[in-house]
Amino acid sequence: MLRAALALLRRDLLLARRRAGESLLVVAFLALATTLFPLGVGASPDLLGRIGTGVVWVLALLAVLLGLERLFQPDLEDGSLEQLLLSPAPLELLVLARCLAHWLATGLLVTLASPLLGLLLALPGEALLALPLVLLLGTPTLTLVGGIGAALLVGSGRGAMLAALLVLPLEIPVLIFGLAATEALAAGLDPTGALLLLGALLLAALAFAPLAIAAALRLALE
């Protein structure tokens, strides 16, 4: 049972490695998008310092939403999704494995790239350190919640844009508490409250998102 989930994880990671170029494109897109902000609002370090962490968080959210289409749609089209339903492992567990693999190729990548993005916005050293730490706690939630939207719309032919619209309001708490924690950490204040809330959101998403995603996928394939 667990072995089937591990097999799925292994396959997804193999696939992610063979198309590593796609993931690097996401990072390149983020870096380019970041450089638009100094161009758009002016390169004053004071102004960038105030909006910088917010910009990186919003871009991280967008990067996760952009990747949602690849979460289940390719598997629906090539028949893998049907085989997942016929696996002895519970679909919820397989869904969790899939989300983990997807997060490693998108969320973790964004997390690792965040200091670089912060550097492009001339953020101070404390913020460069705080960003990846808090993103590490926040991006898995973004992926899990986004997965619900992706699963609900899989096969509807409307694709990622509508899924993004659907889940965006649900992602806002992560953005709010993530930003609060990052800014508190960067300013040397106590970030415990925001971090705890962020952790609670992650635990709730871990518990409920796989159930919701699996139910949506079963419905899509009936």
Added chain:
Amino acid sequence: MLEAEGLACRRGGRLVFEAVSFALEPGDALLLLGPNGSGKTSLLRLLAGLARPAAGTVRWRGRDIREERAEHAQRLHLVGFADGLKGLLGVAENLALQAALLGEPEARVTAALEAFDLAGRARDPVRALSSGQRRRLALARLLAVARPLWLLDEPGVALDRANRARLEGAIERHRAEGGLAVVASHGDVGLRDPLVLELGDGPPC
């Protein structure tokens, strides 16, 4: 062993078929015939427990498969057009991972590839295969992981004569070992005295 009783299928509000009943014993093969759109694929999905019938029940050893979906999934192979193969992964890699996903990590991958004459391509990426070779790799799953019930959707499509013979041999060996096969086909796969079910072009009025 596998019984269908009064099955009906509705797709998009249209009644595709109704009152489909049959019973299969170990060693039996059921040949599904019928024009495009007559519901052959839908019937296979019903038998796999992937879809809910509009009416009727499917039973395995007398028990409704909808009440034991997880157990039923482990009894069967469903091989259809969407083969679940990943173009970026190798031939043997694909088969081994599919078998592991079916809960059988010690699958007979090499033997299965040999049986469908793919051993020489084991390390090639699947996207380099022709459609016939791809179909053979999908069918190799049948032999890599032993399951009593084979549900095959047009398995002969894209196969040349030699490989169709390999497929027919595999099905007959499976039946000889007490397995069941339900094959949707336009008659290109030869089965030894199968039960035949003709799905019509919609129900008679």
